[in-house]
Amino acid sequence: MIRFGLCLFMLLATGACLLQSQQPEIEAHLGKGTQLMQQELFEAAAGEFEQALALNPSDPRPHFQYAICLLSLGRNEEARRQFEQVRQLGGESRYLTYYFGRLDLLSNDYVSAIRRLGSVVEDPPSRDTAFHLGVAYVSSGDVSAGIKYLERAAKLLPRDYRVHYRLARAYSSAGREQEAAHEFNLYNQFRDEHKNTETEARACTSALHSQSIQNAHDVCHRMFDPNDPEKLTLLGQLFGDAGAFTEALDPLKRAVQLDPKSFEAWHNLGVTYFRLQRYTDARAPLETAVALRPEFYGSVVLLGATLYMVGDDDAALPVLEQAHRLNPADAQTTEILEKLRAGRQKQ
Amino acid sequence: MTRRDFLTMLAAGTAGARLLRAQEGGMATRGVRPQPRGKPSGLPFHARFTDVAAQAGLRAPIIYGPVDRMDYILESMGCGVAFLDYDNDGWLDIFLLSGTRRAGPVEGASNRLYKNNRDGTFTDVTAKAGLTRQGWACGVTVGDYNNDGFEDLFITGWPQNILYRNNGDGTFSEVTENAGLLHPGNRWGTGCTWVDYDRDGHLDLFVANYLVFDFDKIPSTGKDPACNFKGVPVNCGPRGLVGERPMLYRNNGDGTFTDITARSGVAAVPPVYGLTAVAADLDGDGWQEIYVACDSTPSLLFHNRGDGIFTEQGLQSGLAVNEDGREQAGMGIAIGDCDNDGRLDVLKTHFAEDTAALFRNMGHLNFEDVTLRSGLGVETRHVSWGNGITDLDNDGLPDLFWVTGSTFPEVERKHPEFPHKSPRVLFRNLGGGKFEELLEAGPAIAEPHASRGVAFGDFDNDGDLDILIMNMNEPPSLLRNDVTGRGHWLKVKLVGTKSNISAIGAVVTAVYGGRKQVQAVLASSGYLSCNDRRLHFGLGAAMAADLEIAWPNGAREQVKGLPADQFVTVKEGAGVVARERFRA
Numbered sequence: 002m003i004r005f006g007l008c009l010f011m012l013l014a015t016g017a018c019l020l021q022s023q024q025p026e027i028e029a030h031l032g033k034g035t036q037l038m039q040q041e042l043f044e045a046a047a048g049e050f051e052q053a054l055a056l057n058p059s060d061p062r063p064h065f066q067y068a069i070c071l072l073s074l075g076r077n078e079e080a081r082r083q084f085e086q087v088r089q090l091g092g093e094s095r096y097l098t099y100y101f102g103r104l105d106l107l108s109n110d111y112v113s114a115i116r117r118l119g120s121v122v123e124d125p126p127s128r129d130t131a132f133h134l135g136v137a138y139v140s141s142g143d144v145s146a147g148i149k150y151l152e153r154a155a156k157l158l159p160r161d162y163r164v165h166y167r168l169a170r171a172y173s174s175a176g177r178e179q180e181a182a183h184e185f186n187l188y189n190q191f192r193d194e195h196k197n198t199e200t201e202a203r204a205c206t207s208a209l210h211s212q213s214i215q216n217a218h219d220v221c222h223r224m225f226d227p228n229d230p231e232k233l234t235l236l237g238q239l240f241g242d243a244g245a246f247t248e249a250l251d252p253l254k255r256a257v258q259l260d261p262k263s264f265e266a267w268h269n270l271g272v273t274y275f276r277l278q279r280y281t282d283a284r285a286p287l288e289t290a291v292a293l294r295p296e297f298y299g300s301v302v303l304l305g306a307t308l309y310m311v312g313d314d315d316a317a318l319p320v321l322e323q324a325h326r327l328n329p330a331d332a333q334t335t336e337i338l339e340k341l342r343a344g345r346q347k348q
Numbered sequence: 349m350t351r352r353d354f355l356t357m358l359a360a361g362t363a364g365a366r367l368l369r370a371q372e373g374g375m376a377t378r379g380v381r382p383q384p385r386g387k388p389s390g391l392p393f394h395a396r397f398t399d400v401a402a403q404a405g406l407r408a409p410i411i412y413g414p415v416d417r418m419d420y421i422l423e424s425m426g427c428g429v430a431f432l433d434y435d436n437d438g439w440l441d442i443f444l445l446s447g448t449r450r451a452g453p454v455e456g457a458s459n460r461l462y463k464n465n466r467d468g469t470f471t472d473v474t475a476k477a478g479l480t481r482q483g484w485a486c487g488v489t490v491g492d493y494n495n496d497g498f499e500d501l502f503i504t505g506w507p508q509n510i511l512y513r514n515n516g517d518g519t520f521s522e523v524t525e526n527a528g529l530l531h532p533g534n535r536w537g538t539g540c541t542w543v544d545y546d547r548d549g550h551l552d553l554f555v556a557n558y559l560v561f562d563f564d565k566i567p568s569t570g571k572d573p574a575c576n577f578k579g580v581p582v583n584c585g586p587r588g589l590v591g592e593r594p595m596l597y598r599n600n601g602d603g604t605f606t607d608i609t610a611r612s613g614v615a616a617v618p619p620v621y622g623l624t625a626v627a628a629d630l631d632g633d634g635w636q637e638i639y640v641a642c643d644s645t646p647s648l649l650f651h652n653r654g655d656g657i658f659t660e661q662g663l664q665s666g667l668a669v670n671e672d673g674r675e676q677a678g679m680g681i682a683i684g685d686c687d688n689d690g691r692l693d694v695l696k697t698h699f700a701e702d703t704a705a706l707f708r709n710m711g712h713l714n715f716e717d718v719t720l721r722s723g724l725g726v727e728t729r730h731v732s733w734g735n736g737i738t739d740l741d742n743d744g745l746p747d748l749f750w751v752t753g754s755t756f757p758e759v760e761r762k763h764p765e766f767p768h769k770s771p772r773v774l775f776r777n778l779g780g781g782k783f784e785e786l787l788e789a790g791p792a793i794a795e796p797h798a799s800r801g802v803a804f805g806d807f808d809n810d811g812d813l814d815i816l817i818m819n820m821n822e823p824p825s826l827l828r829n830d831v832t833g834r835g836h837w838l839k840v841k842l843v844g845t846k847s848n849i850s851a852i853g854a855v856v857t858a859v860y861g862g863r864k865q866v867q868a869v870l871a872s873s874g875y876l877s878c879n880d881r882r883l884h885f886g887l888g889a890a891m892a893a894d895l896e897i898a899w900p901n902g903a904r905e906q907v908k909g910l911p912a913d914q915f916v917t918v919k920e921g922a923g924v925v926a927r928e929r930f931r932a
Contacts, residue, residue, distance in 0.1 A: 075383050075725070109721045166663075166673030173664055174714065185663055188673055 025329055027053045027060060032298045032327030034066055039297065043073045061090040072100065077107050099126040103133055111141035122150065128157050132164055139167070144175050155184075160229070162191035198224065198232055202239060209243035218248055225252060230260035237269050241276070249273045257286070264293040268300050275303055280310040291320075298327040302334060314341055383725035389784050393776050394833030395741040395812065396790030401826040405470045408823060411457035412447035415821045417758050419569055420450070421585040422484055422506055422536070422561055424755040425623075426733070426800030428876030429818045431807065432490045432499050434477075435518060438928075439464040440807045440880055442816060444824055445485035445503065450563060457482050459503070468808055468828075478519045479512065486558075487624070487876035491542035492850045493551045494603055499850065502529075502553060504537030504876070506561055513603075528604045529553070529597060536561045536592070539625030541872035543636050544848050545612075546656055547901050550599035551848050551871075554614075556622030556640050557592030559585060578763050582756040586643050591619030594640060594648070596658075613650075613658040620645040624875055626681045628868040629855055630692055631713040634902045636853045639667060641678030641696055651713060666715040667694060667707055676702055680802070680875035684737025684746045685866045686722075687781050690857055692868055697732035697750050697875070700766060704732055704750060704773075708781075723775070723783045724748075730770040731755055734802025734874035738813055742835030744863050744888030745777035751817050751875075753798030769796035772817075772827075792827045799825070803873075805880025809930045811837050811913060813884050818877075836887040836912035842869055845920040846901050853900035856883055860912075861890030887912050 034049030050067035053060065068083030081104050088097055102117030118134035125131065132154035139147030151168040158164050169184030201224045208217035224236045233256035240249035250273055256266035268290040274283035287304040294300060302324035308317035321338050325331070401407070413423025427445035434441050442462040448454055458480045462470035474480050479501075487504040494500065498514035511527050512520040524530050539556035546552070566589065570581020575588075596614045597605035609615045621643040627636045635652035642648060646668035650658035662668030669675050677699035686693045691709035698704060706722050707715035719725060730752035740747045750773050754760065757768040771794045775783035788794065801818040808814065808828065815827040838858065842851035854869045867883045887893055895907040899920050907923060910916060917926035 078384060107720070163672045166669070167671075169663075170666060174710075181664070188663070192673060 025326055027056050027063070028326040029329050030056075031062060031066065032296055034063070034070075035294075035296045036298055038066070038070060038073075041073075043070045046070050047074065059090060061087045064090065068100065072104070077104055080104060095121045095124065096126045099130055102130075102137075106133055106137050106140070109140070111137050115141060122153075129154065129161075131157060132161075132167070135171070136167060139171050139174070144171055147171050148175060148177075155187075160191050160194070160231075162188050162195060165191060198235065202235060205236070205239050206242075209239065209245065214243075214245045214248065217243070217245075221248075227255060228259070230256040230263055230266060233259070234263060234266045234269060237266075237273065241269060241273055246273050246276045250277075257289075261289075262293065264290055264297070264300075267293065268297070271300070271303060271307070275307060280307050283307045284311065295323070296327060298324060301327060302331070305334075309337065309341075314344065317341065318345065382728045383720065385726045385785070386723070389778060391776075391778070392833070393741055393786055393789055394743070394831050394835060396830050396832070397792040397815065397827040398790055398830070399792040399795065399825045400468070400828045401824055404468060404826050405472070406442070406444075406462060406824050406826055408456060408460060408472070409821055410444060410446050410818055410824060411449065411454045412820045413449060415757075418583050418755060420561075420563060420566055421559075421583050421589070421755075422563075423447070423450070424583055425486065425538075425558070426753075426798075426820050426875075427486050427505075427818060428488050428734070428801035428874070428878070429803045429816050429824065430488045430490050430501075430878035431803045431805030431816060431880040432501075432878065433881075434461065434499055434514060435463070436498065437464075437466075439466050439809065440805045442470060442807070442824075442826075443479075443488060443490075443501065444818065445488055445505075445801070445876075446482065447484050448482050453482055459485055464807060473518070476518065478521065481510070486536070486538045487540045487556075487872070488878055489540045489542050489553075489871045490850075490878045490881070491551045491852050491871045492848065493542065493553070493599060495550070495849045497849060499881075502540055502542070504540045504555060506536040507534030509535075509537045509540070509555065523603070526603070528606065531595075534562070538623050539594075539640060539872065539876060541625050541627045541638070541870075542848075542850070542852050543627035543638060543871065544853050544900050545596070545627075545636060545638075545652055545658075546598070547635070547847075548599075548601070549844070549846060549848055549901065550601045551850065551852060552599045553597040553605060554594065554625055554627060554638050555597070556594045556625040558623060558643070559592055559621055560590040577756050577759055578766065580756065580759045580762050582758060586621040586645075589621075591621050591645060593617060593619055594622050594625065612656060613660075617648055617660050620648060622648070623679055624681045624872065626683055626870060626872050627853065628683050628692055628870060629853065629898070630683075630694075630709065631711075632691070632855075632898075634898065636900070637713075639681060639683075639694065641681045642675070643677045643679065644675060646675045647678045647696065649713075661713060665713045666717065667696075670705060671717040671719075676705065679731075679733045680735040680750065682735040682737045682748070682750075682873060683868055683870060685864075686737050686746050686748065686777065686783075688745065688779075688863050688865050690864045690866050692855070692866055693737065695735055695737050695748055695750075697735050700731045700754070701728055703728055704735065704748075706748070718781065722781055723778075723785075726785055727773055727775075729765075730767075730773070732773065733800045734817070734877055736802060736804045736815075736874055736879070738804050739777075739865075739884070739886030740774070740813055740829060740831075741776070741833060742812060742831050742837045742886035742888070743777075743833065744835070744861060744865070744886050744890065745779055746865065746886075747777050748775040748783060749773065749802070749804075749815065751797070751799035751802050753800065753820060757798070767796065769798050771796050772799070790827075790830070792825065795825075797822060797825065801875045801877040803877045803879050804884075806839065806882070806884060809915075811839070811930055813880075834889065836890060838885045838887055838893050838910060838912055839882050839915040840885070840895065841882045841915070841917045842897065842899075843917060843919045843925075844900060845922075846903065847899045847920055850881065851900060851920070855898040857896045857898075858885045858887075858893045859896075860885070860887045860893035863888070863890075882915065 030049045030053035034046040037046035047070040050063040053063035064086040068080045071080035105114035114137040131150045135150035165188040172181035205221035208220035233252040237249040237253035253270040271287035290300040305321035418424040430443040431440045444460045460474045463473045485505040498516045501512040503510045511524045536558045538558045542551040567584045575584035595609045598608045624641045630637045635654045638650040640648040649662040651661040680697040682695040694707040708718045735750035752770040754768045798820040803816045812829045812831040817825040844851040852871045857866045897905045915928045919925045
């Protein structure tokens with residue numbers, strides 16, 4: 002959800018009319034808020050977006066991010082009002098249609114949910130669009146249409162146990178017991194996998210904190226599924242959290258191969274190379290991460306640092322300026338930025 | 349600042365992006381945030397609740413583990429309560445389970461039987477009845493297993509369960525071993541219910557088990573991520589501990605039971621963390637299903653095929669997990685017709701940061717999770733336990749009630765938003781499948797306690813439903829209901845002849861004032877508790893009701909045109925055999 006919200010964020014950014022003097026502060030709140038959302042700290046993130054809106058209520062970006070926060074917090078009617086604001090300020094978009102559709106579904110307005118989600122399902126703003134549309138159809142009583150879209154969702158999200166559960170229940174309601182049994186089996190399989198991953202991650206974390214890296218590696222390697230990018234990313238993250246950066250590389254490299262659109266995988270791969278002081282190798286993953294989430298301060302500042310470390314000061318300067326806009330309170334970035342600017346003036 | 353300095357600074361500050369949220373604690377909690385509360389309906393609610401436990405004589409605290417901390421999961425789960433008429437005098441008596449403390453026996457701690465003095469007070473007759481016992485009791489089911497006309501008691505607990513036969517003279521005899529119900533080794537029995545699964549007229553017994561527990565083997569508080577809640581070390585489990593399978597015992601008709609867990613199909617499920625078990629005919633085929641609320645594992649629905657075999661149909665029915673396919677921390681189960689469509693719906697309570705779940709019965713053992721659309725999504729604050737679907741204001745629409753209380757008293761010091769003691773929860777039925785939470789309905793609703801079991805019954809025979817509540821390490825609460833509106837009511841007691849004499853498993857459909865409501869005679873409900881066996885129908889403005897009774901043995905019987913505001917006894921095959929108008 003956040004990923005697609007940010008796409009709109011980018012789209013709207015070009016059209017936003019900001020008050021020049023307040024722009025750095027607004028950018029800072031947006032950057033901080035986005036980072037908090039990434040950590041699922043939605044209450045705190047909402048506070049940042051509220052502050053951005055107080056500075057410039059006509060900027061659609063904080064309205065949009067704030068709306069997503071509110072939706073995540075279950076404050077659905079407030080979220081709807083914020084999305085309405087975005088529409089008034091920036092016009093219609095398929096992202097807005099998607100979110101309005103989801104809000105309709107949450108408020109049991111199935112007719113409107115079906116209309117809205119159905120209008121964007123062929124060019125979906127999110128991979129779960131078909132899932133929500135299928136749920137809306139089933140909830141409205143049109144089980145056969147629901148099955149059609151839930152089947153599509155199962156193809157788009159083949160490892161998502163929620164989809165298989167809903168599809169199984171829909172088949173069951175339609176009396177298609179054999180297909181229901183098949184989907185229940187898939188549900189059980191992926192639910193078990195999910196739970197196993199949680200258990201394995203706990204065991205890996207515990208081993209990494211209590212044993213040598215070599216011994217812990219054996220425990221953690223149970224998580225290595227060469228076909229599951231999320232699990233590989235998690236494994237890389239756990240190694241990274243424990244400072245085992247060399248061990249983190251393999252799973253993360255495999256993860257970005259499997260899911261080239263995974264911001265988390267690219268960012269973590271970049272962090273890992275950076276922490277191994279392999280700055281040249283860190284550059285490409287961090288550039289990809291920043292391209293996927295240009296407002297995520299952690300990626301931006303690290304890319305700036307990487308460019309600085311490899312001596313590409315020209316490339317580093319605009320990236321660090323962006324990092325500074327996202328987080329003006331970071332004194333070290335400010336200091337190095339001034340140094341780079343001073344160096345450029347001397348030239 | 350040098351390049352090296354900058355590098356050092358960043359190395360300290362950079363972090364990987366989180367992909368998965370860390371799992372917290374040993375229980376299933378979805379981290380659900382409450383939906384916003386809508387504008388109050390402003391409609392009057394005619395029930396008011398006052399805690400009269402102290403003036404009624406229920407003053408002894410129910411001991412259950414230490415007061416200010418719970419080092420072991422056994423100390424945190426609490427126990428049930430029961431309304432029963434053990435002496436057949438027409439007035440509800442009270443049976444309260446009790447725990448103890450690991451450090452040693454606590455003076456005065458015991459399961460307790462209170463006899464109704466018919467004047468709003470009770471007398472403790474525990475010792476006289478032969479029921480004094482201290483231990484870790486959990487669940488209770490009330491039913492006349494030997495069909496002698498007197499209600500017997502089965503109690504679950506750790507490390508052993510107990511069967512008490514009612515001698516009919518005010519005393520009980522402990523007959524567990526003679527009945528064949530003493531199990532080898534230690535086990536933590538929790539939910540239990542009498543159920544005539546084979547319709548032979550004898551009550552069989554279903555027992556859920558929670559997990560393998562041993563004070564000396566359970567990991568200590570805070571030992572691993574499953575022993576931690578919101579960063580506070582807490583008692584371990586249930587996740588990370590070994591679950592157990594439920595058991596089914598067949599009544600041989602001679603005072604003894606046979607373990608038929610394996611041959612009945614009940615053993616064909618994986619180990620779960622089983623809690624409350626309720627038996628009711630949920631698909632209307634005349635054979636009782638058994639539903640088990642499971643804590644952090646999928647809940648179980650045993651479909652009674654009618655040939656002595658149960659098949660587990662939890663997932664297929666929609667009762668195992670929530671609508672997103674995630675298991676919940678199932679605690680209590682209430683069965684009732686919350687939308688007046690003539691089918692038995694299910695309300696299940698869960699942990700904090702999750703909603704209770706309301707499952708609408710769509711027929712053919714297919715249930716739909718209608719929690720959010722019913723308006724229950726506004727309440728996610730507390731750990732929720734004993735519950736009921738019952739008409740509290742006699743308006744003809746069953747309301748929802750449950751009690752709450754934390755399992756981790758240590759947490760509130762760091763997180764005041766998770767208090768150890770918390771208020772009761774009441775949702776009034778607005779009709780049309782909608783419910784509205786009432787934060788005020790007399791002083792007893794908002795009073796905070798760490799509660800567990802709940803039983804509903806009319807202890808003062810005044811035509812409304814009162815509520816009995818187990819509070820951890822406090823005296824119980826007895827919520828006297830004072831209904832002030834003009835809602836009428838009808839109370840029905842069934843007596844089986846060919847069926848089991850307690851009529852457990854019977855289903856009664858009442859038709860009144862253009863409405864229909866179905867209720868089942870249950871031997872277990874709420875959280876490990878047992879309600880008044882008499883069915884109570886609020887009738888609203890209707891002055892009469894028709895009843896259709898489906899007896900446990902499959903026979904059907906109709907009683908037409910029963911005037912409101914009376915208590916009737918219907919004997920199987922003989923119609924109404926007694927009528928009583930309670931004093932005003």
